[in-house]
Amino acid sequence: MRALDIMTTPVITATTDMTIQAAARRLADHHISGMPVVDADGKMIGIVSAGDLLHRAELGTGAKRRPWWLDWLSSTRDLAATYVKEHGHFVGDVMKDRVISITEDIPLKEIADILERRHIKRVPVLKDGALIGIVSRSNLIRALGSLEPPHDDGSHDDAELRAAIVLEMHGQRWGLPKGSVLVKDGVVHLWGVINTEEEGHAIRVAAESVPGVRRVESHLVYPGVNISL
CATH class of the missing domain: 3.10.580.10 (CBS-domain)
Structure with a gap:
């Protein structure tokens, strides 16, 4: 425009x-x-x-x-x-x-x-x-x-959604690697270590912006907290 x-x-x-x-x-x-x-x-x-x-x-x-x-x-x-x-x-x-x-x-x-x-x-x-x-x-x-939200025909599979989320974060210093993004039945699970609340917010928004994502569940933690994938 x-x-x-x-x-x-x-x-x-x-x-x-x-x-x-x-x-x-x-x-x-x-x-x-x-x-x-x-x-x-x-x-x-x-x-x-x-x-x-x-x-x-x-x-x-x-x-x-x-x-x-x-x-x-x-x-x-x-x-x-x-x-x-x-x-x-x-x-x-x-x-x-x-x-x-x-x-x-x-x-x-x-x-x-x-x-x-x-x-x-x-x-x-x-x-x-x-x-x-x-x-x-x-x-x-x-x-x-x-503006209307992007139309989604529901044809995305989990692998496509995962790839799209990783691509959305590509080039961002706060982005997660592919291994930290898991998708099951359209539900996104985010795993990893973040330094600030703002980083976690940005990662969640990036995942939510991909058409076809049903829900985002964040398992992100701050340094010093043990996580297991």
Whole structure:
């Protein structure tokens, strides 16, 4: 799946001359936490989010008054920018003009990586410079919820299941060797020594992810515990 498959369209947008109050109402009315800012030609020039409207003089939520010496150490540029964020009247005063964007053909894995790495909740989708959609974290969650579990026709035998489980763990430092995986009538028995609870969890999930597995029984132990196969 790619951005085109899950993006929201049409996109709720703002303009630079929209008042802060109007922008806040639009965010609230559409139950969104951010929206692109476009110019008269519809070209995206920024983005405004609820975070940009959080510290406002009207609400008494402005930045906490700091000791005079901290203000003295701060640059006038930073002080002026903070004042504008708290007192600006229009979206153009508070929006971010450096915006990360993607194209419609970018895979979902790359989108998830961008959202996580950049600590952002949404990313606009552009085509030939024009705004055509937006992908948010909620779009990715909805895409996940729309997927159906893999269909299993029940034709796997125990040897096939065992081989598939070992293959699923192949290349993982926490994976078990083939001799530590036993399958009987679709029930998987895991034997071996693990160092952490997380390793045991990963091994169990790997076994459960193989279609045809009926149940997983873990006999994994920590170092120093005697086991017998």
